[in-house]
Amino acid sequence: MERELRPMDAEQLREHAHKMVDFIADYYKTIENFPVLSQVEPGYLQKLLPDSAPNQPEGLQNVLDDVKSKILPGVTHWQSPNYFAYYPSNSSIAGFLGEMLSAGINMVGFSWITSPAATELEIIVLDWLGKMLKLPEEFLSSGQGGGVIQGTASEAVLVVLLAARDKVLRRVGKDSLKKLVAYGSDQTHSALQKACQIAGVHPENCRLLKTDSSRSYAISPDLLCEAISHDISVGLIPFFLCATVGTTSSTAVDPLLALGKIAKSNGIWFHVDAAYAGSACICPEYRCYIDGVEEADSFNMNAHKWFLTNFDCSALWVKDRNALIQSLSTNPEFLKNKASQANMVVDYKDWQIPLGRRFRSLKLWMVLRLYGVENLQCYIRNHINLAKYFEGLVAGDTRFEVVASRIFSLVCFRLLPPDNNEDHGNKLNHDLLDAANSTGKIFISHTVLSGKYILRFAVGAPLTEERHVTAAWKVLQDEASALLGSL
Numbered sequence: 001m002e003r004e005l006r007p008m009d010a011e012q013l014r015e016h017a018h019k020m021v022d023f024i025a026d027y028y029k030t031i032e033n034f035p036v037l038s039q040v041e042p043g044y045l046q047k048l049l050p051d052s053a054p055n056q057p058e059g060l061q062n063v064l065d066d067v068k069s070k071i072l073p074g075v076t077h078w079q080s081p082n083y084f085a086y087y088p089s090n091s092s093i094a095g096f097l098g099e100m101l102s103a104g105i106n107m108v109g110f111s112w113i114t115s116p117a118a119t120e121l122e123i124i125v126l127d128w129l130g131k132m133l134k135l136p137e138e139f140l141s142s143g144q145g146g147g148v149i150q151g152t153a154s155e156a157v158l159v160v161l162l163a164a165r166d167k168v169l170r171r172v173g174k175d176s177l178k179k180l181v182a183y184g185s186d187q188t189h190s191a192l193q194k195a196c197q198i199a200g201v202h203p204e205n206c207r208l209l210k211t212d213s214s215r216s217y218a219i220s221p222d223l224l225c226e227a228i229s230h231d232i233s234v235g236l237i238p239f240f241l242c243a244t245v246g247t248t249s250s251t252a253v254d255p256l257l258a259l260g261k262i263a264k265s266n267g268i269w270f271h272v273d274a275a276y277a278g279s280a281c282i283c284p285e286y287r288c289y290i291d292g293v294e295e296a297d298s299f300n301m302n303a304h305k306w307f308l309t310n311f312d313c314s315a316l317w318v319k320d321r322n323a324l325i326q327s328l329s330t331n332p333e334f335l336k337n338k339a340s341q342a343n344m345v346v347d348y349k350d351w352q353i354p355l356g357r358r359f360r361s362l363k364l365w366m367v368l369r370l371y372g373v374e375n376l377q378c379y380i381r382n383h384i385n386l387a388k389y390f391e392g393l394v395a396g397d398t399r400f401e402v403v404a405s406r407i408f409s410l411v412c413f414r415l416l417p418p419d420n421n422e423d424h425g426n427k428l429n430h431d432l433l434d435a436a437n438s439t440g441k442i443f444i445s446h447t448v449l450s451g452k453y454i455l456r457f458a459v460g461a462p463l464t465e466e467r468h469v470t471a472a473w474k475v476l477q478d479e480a481s482a483l484l485g486s487l
C-alpha cells in the first residue's frame with residue numbers, strides 16, 4: 001500500500017513545531033556567535049544542495065541539520081544585537097507568535113466574507129495604532145478614511161499615488177497622464193520613483209527637489225513652490241507630493257505643515273512616508289515630528305521596522321478611502337456576496353494591489369496587547385538613548401565627525417580624511433565600512449550626503465544593549481587605527 005501523505009496531521013504538527021520552536025529559540029540564544037553580515041561568496045549554496053528535489057520524504061532533523069550547516073552561513077542576522085545597518089526590521093516574541101498563529105489559521109482575507117475577523121481586527125488595530133500616533137480623526141475608520149496593512153512602504157506609496165492619479169485624471173481627463181507631475185526630494189525613498197514608473201507617470205515628471213545640509217536635508221517649501229509654479233506655467237499638472245519623516249539616508253524630517261498647505265492650495269495629494277521614524281511618534285516627546293500630518297491625505301509607517309512586528313506589516317492610513325477604492329476595486333462575479341453587494345463591509349482587496357492577503361493584523365494586535373503602549377515607548381526611548389551614547393563616543397574621538405544632526409536612533413558619521421582631501425575621505429570611509437563589516441562583528445551601512453561617503457549606525461535591533469554599542473565602537477576605532485596607520 002502506498003504511504004499516505006498527512007500534511008496537516010495535528011499530532012505531527014505538535015511534534016515538529018515544538019522541534020522548530022526549540023531550534024529557533026536556540027538560534028536566538030546563540031545569535032551573537034554568527035558573523036552578523038554573511039561572509040559567503042555568490043553561488044555558495046548551489047555547491048551545497050542537490051540539483052533536484054528528493055523523490056522520497058526526508059526527516060525534519062535532516063533538514064534542520066542542513067539549515068545549520070548550509071543555510072545559516074548564508075544568512076545576514078538582522079536580529080543580531082550587532083546589526084546596525086540600513087534600518088532595523090524587528091522580530092519579537094509577540095510578533096513571532098502572531099505570525100505563527102496567522103500561518104496556522106492560513107486564511108486569505110481579501111473580502112470581509114472570507115474571514116470577517118481578519119478585516120475587522122485590521123480595522124480595529126489600525127484605529128488603535130492611529131490613536132497612539134494621535135493621527136487626526138479623519139484617518140480613523142469612524143469617518144471617511146481608515147487604515148489598511150500593506151506589505152511594505154513601497155506598496156503604500158504606490159497605492160496612494162494610483163488613487164491620486166486617478167482622482168486628478170477624473171477631473172482633467174484621462175489623456176492628461178503625460179502631464180502629471182509628482183514631487184519629492186533627492187532624499188525621498190526610491191519607492192516614489194518606482195511608484196511613478198508603475199503608474200505611468202513620465203520619469204521626467206518625477207521631481208526630486210534638491211536638498212542640502214543648510215536645511216538638514218529636508219525639503220525647502222520655497223523650492224517646492226517654485227517647482228510647482230514653473231510646472232503649471234508650462235502646462236503640466238502637479239498631482240502628488242511625498243514628504244518624509246525620517247529619510248532613509250539621514251532621518252531628515254520634511255516640514256509637513258508648510259508642505260501640506262502648499263499641496264492643499266494646489267489640489268495636490270499629500271502623502272507622508274514615516275516608514276522608520278513613525279514608530280518613535282508614539283512617544284509624546286517625538287510626536288512633534290509628525291505635526292502637520294493633519295494636512296496629509298495619507299500617512300504610512302512600517303510596524304515591521306522598529307515596532308517589534310515581524311516583517312511584513314506596513315500601516316497605511318488614508319482620509320478618503322473611496323479614492324483608493326475607486327482606483328483599485330474590481331467586482332468579478334465569482335467574488336460577489338451579500339455583505340459586499342450591500343456595501344455593509346470593508347473589502348480590503350479594494351485597498352491594495354493583490355487580491356489575496358494574509359492575516360497580518362494578528363501580529364500587530366499581539367504586539368500591542370502583549371507589550372502595551374508604555375513598554376513600546378520605553379523600547380523606542382532605549383534605542384534613541386543608545387544612539388545618543390554612540391554619538392557621544394564618535395564626538396569624543398577627534399579622528400571622526402558626526403555628520404547631520406541625530407534625531408532618532410540613527411547616527412551618521414565618518415572618519416575625517418587626515419589630509420582634508422574629500423576624495424581620499426570617501427575612499428577611507430568606504431574602506432572602513434568594508435573592514436568593519438568583514439570582521440563579522442558588526443554590520444553597518446552607508447550613504448552619500450553632499451558628495452561625502454557617510455557611515456550609518458542605526459540602533460534598533462531588539463537584542464541590542466549598551467555593551468554591543470560599546471563593542472561596535474571599539475571595532476570601528478580599531479579598524480580606523482589600522483587604516484590610518486597604513487597610510
Ligand SMILES: Cc1ncc(COP(=O)(O)O)c(C=O)c1O
Pocket residue numbers: 087151152153154155189191244246247248273274275276302314
Ligand atoms: C523612509 C523610507 N521609506 C520607504 C522605505 C521602503 O520600505 P519598504 O521596504 O517597506 O518598502 C524605507 C526603507 O528603509 C524608508 O526608510
